[in-house]
Amino acid sequence: MDPTATFPGAATRAHVEGVPRIQQDAFFCGPTAIAMVMQWAGSDIQQDQIAELAFSPRARGTYQADMIGSSRRLGQLAVEISTFDQLLTEVAAGHPVIVFQNLGLGIAPVWHYGVVTGYDLERDAVYLNSGQEDQMVLPFDLFQRTWQRGGNWALVVLPPDDLPVSVAETRVLSAAAALERVDQLRAAETLYQTGAKQWPDSWLWQFGLGNALYAQGDLRGARAALRYARAIAPDVPEIRSNLAHVEAELGG
Structure with a gap:
């Protein structure tokens, strides 16, 4: 060679x-x-x-x-x-x-x-x-x-604030979801934030961030992230549903 x-x-x-x-x-x-x-x-x-x-x-x-x-x-x-x-x-x-x-x-x-x-x-x-x-x-x-x-x-x-450069966005998203599944919620939060900076036009990162923050009890942070996701993709039903749920809890 x-x-x-x-x-x-x-x-x-x-x-x-x-x-x-x-x-x-x-x-x-x-x-x-x-x-x-x-x-x-x-x-x-x-x-x-x-x-x-x-x-x-x-x-x-x-x-x-x-x-x-x-x-x-x-x-x-x-x-x-x-x-x-x-x-x-x-x-x-x-x-x-x-x-x-x-x-x-x-x-x-x-x-x-x-x-x-x-x-x-x-x-x-x-x-x-x-x-x-x-x-x-x-x-x-x-x-x-x-x-x-x-x-x-x-x-x-x-570390979750550093991204691989040779793999597709979907693979990194899967890795973030895997961190949530093993209860590494802070790491998942960091990775979703890092991914959102890399792919700012993708609603999935803000959606994942909102879910990770909600799982940690940060309802206001979750609401802000989900509102951001909704601004990017207003017609996605999962965003609207999760956001409504968070807002209902905050309202209560």
Whole structure:
């Protein structure tokens, strides 16, 4: 693979500053990967705390669904991506990306989660924090093979005031709704506010914000957000219904 020819639209090189390298405990590559991206974002969480939510002793590892679920239960925006272009775009935007790799062979798989922190097309190098104190550096072709053997699965985990740049608005909305489902209402509120700034003409963000505020008991905030949603989309019955409900409670 010639990376400069394969990805002509990508930035030539990118590096995400400040992602810590954490020596993983045995079989804790998943929790360690989440700890690295959360510590990069300012949290002091440790891999063993994440393992309490994500690690499966019987499997001696962490399922992908638990990587997503534990990140959301910790108040993070978690969105899957699956293409090389998306991965490079996120890293170029300053976002580390968790990837699932098979570092072994088909008959002897070695499943592993690492964190892509940078790349250099001209040097043919992908840089990963991989559960060790030393940085892992792989040629693009070798990285691609190990990632393909892992199903091209990757996860962007960010605080809710930062948005991924390579996924559709609907995917981010789904992530916000998922935060509500795990009772991370403050995180959902922040994500709805962030999304409303990014997509100001979409009523769904103000509608979601109103619902999240209502669930936290902030009726006046919910009314303001739902009125904003109604101004954007006056004919949506769900907005009118929820707004009427909030106004009735305030009136009472």
